[in-house]
Amino acid sequence: MTPFSWQRAVIKVGSALISPNGDGCSAEYLLSIAKFITVSRQQGKDIIVVSSGSIAAGRSSIKTGLQASIAEKQAMAAIGQTQMMANWARFFDFPCAQILLTLDDLHDRRRYVNVKNTLRELLANNALPIVNENDTVAVDEIKVGDNDNLAAHTALVAQADTLIICTDVDGLFDADPRQKPNAKLLSNVKTITSQIRALAGGAGTADGTGGMITKLQAAQKCAESGVQTLLVNGKQSSVFDLLAQGLCPGTLFDAAPTKRSARHQWLSHTVKSKGTLTLDLGAYMAVTEKGASLLAVGISAISGNFKSNDAVDITYQGCIVAKGISLYSHTELQSIKGLNSNRIEDVLGFSHGEEAVHRDDLVLIKALIP
Numbered sequence: 580m581t582p583f584s585w586q587r588a589v590i591k592v593g594s595a596l597i598s599p600n601g602d603g604c605s606a607e608y609l610l611s612i613a614k615f616i617t618v619s620r621q622q623g624k625d626i627i628v629v630s631s632g633s634i635a636a637g638r639s640s641i642k643t644g645l646q647a648s649i650a651e652k653q654a655m656a657a658i659g660q661t662q663m664m665a666n667w668a669r670f671f672d673f674p675c676a677q678i679l680l681t682l683d684d685l686h687d688r689r690r691y692v693n694v695k696n697t698l699r700e701l702l703a704n705n706a707l708p709i710v711n712e713n714d715t716v717a718v719d720e721i722k723v724g725d726n727d728n729l730a731a732h733t734a735l736v737a738q739a740d741t742l743i744i745c746t747d748v749d750g751l752f753d754a755d756p757r758q759k760p761n762a763k764l765l766s767n768v769k770t771i772t773s774q775i776r777a778l779a780g781g782a783g784t785a786d787g788t789g790g791m792i793t794k795l796q797a798a799q800k801c802a803e804s805g806v807q808t809l810l811v812n813g814k815q816s817s818v819f820d821l822l823a824q825g826l827c828p829g830t831l832f833d834a835a836p837t838k839r840s841a842r843h844q845w846l847s848h849t850v851k852s853k854g855t856l857t858l859d860l861g862a863y864m865a866v867t868e869k870g871a872s873l874l875a876v877g878i879s880a881i882s883g884n885f886k887s888n889d890a891v892d893i894t895y896q897g898c899i900v901a902k903g904i905s906l907y908s909h910t911e912l913q914s915i916k917g918l919n920s921n922r923i924e925d926v927l928g929f930s931h932g933e934e935a936v937h938r939d940d941l942v943l944i945k946a947l948i949p
């Protein structure tokens with residue numbers, strides 16, 4: 580079993596767990612998932628649910644022929660969504676918040692920022708966000724299409740460090756275990772290569788969308804952004820006891836070990852800023868538009884009490900636009916702000932480098948928003 584640690588996770592629960600019979604909502608598998616959610620929150624962790632199951636939950640309320648039309652499925656989703664939410668809510672003594680998204684909401688910058696802010700507010704107020712695709716309005720052009728990819732988008736917008744996908748098999752096998760009972764479980768996938776992708780087959784149940792393929796797509800999206808993905812069997816209650824102990828009994832897909840994403844994550848979410856550098860217009864453009872390092876010449880004001888190599892917020896017109904590691908202390912920067920880099924040694928008697936904040940040590944805050 581692979582150990583893992585996390586602070587903010589998105590947990591994706593597929594239709595097979597919400598509606599094991601393909602019709603109506605069931606509590607059978609949700610009890611242990613709900614217990615895991617409650618325990619994790621008590622440990623001070625943040626958790627967001629992405630729940631499928633609205634179509635299956637509303638199925639019996641809509642009359643159809645052999646094959647349900649799109650409109651009929653959308654009507655099922657409209658009825659089933661409230662049932663699915665109610666099914667979750669009965670496990671918790673804190674509020675559950677419904678968030679229905681389409682791809683459009685994630686592509687549009689203003690809406691994306693609104694989703695991000697709403698999720699942050701909900702978590703800050705101890706609510707449990709429960710996300711699903713807005714199936715009643717989603718047509719092909721604006722659909723994410725499956726909740727595995729929706730969960731990956733949610734993990735990124737919520738700045739989670741972990742995505743947990745709960746499904747009806749133990750993890751990724753070297754072949755579809757429904758077709759090949761001797762297939763072997765892969766407990767840790769370091770990189771999602773074409774060989775790994777070739778292992779994935781389609782959905783296991785009629786309500787499942789995408790099967791293993793969409794789970795690997797989701798894991799890859801997350802890995803590239805420094806988010807680890809766990810694929811586990813949500814039908815086994817022991818799985819959630821192990822997850823609560825920091826052990827992954829299924830498949831753990833590592834986050835990509837690129838320097839950039841690890842540093843990006845750390846700079847963005849972990850390290851605390853000790854001060855603030857205020858930019859002039861030229862520096863703002865250079866840093867945000869041209870991917871340049873921040874030079875002392877473009878710094879118009881400094882606040883805080885920081886040493887060389889401390890993290891600082893980088894602001895323009897009152898907004899934090901970036902975060903970075905300052906090569907100079909606040910007193911040194913006071914002496915060299917507004918000066919060309921070739922004057923640094925003259926003024927200070929030494930130089931830590933031409934840049935005040937090197938590009939490699941700088942993360943744009945707006946770069947998190949597409």
Ligand SMILES: Nc1ncnc2c1ncn2[C@@H]1O[C@H](COP(=O)(O)OP(=O)(O)O)[C@@H](O)[C@H]1O
Nearest residue numbers: 593594746752754755780782783787788790791
């Ligand atoms: N290599 C594989 N390893 C594990 N499961 C696989 C693999 N290829 C295909 N599958 C199928 O993927 C199914 C899970 O996907 P899906 O039915 O979409 O579930 P969910 O509703 O949880 O999203 C499994 O039941 C299994 O039959």
Ligand SMILES: N[C@@H](CCC(=O)OP(=O)(O)O)C(=O)O
Nearest residue numbers: 594631632633634725726788
């Ligand atoms: N949005 C749909 C679920 C789509 C989906 O991806 O389902 P699943 O493969 O079971 O996670 C619903 O609520 O029925």
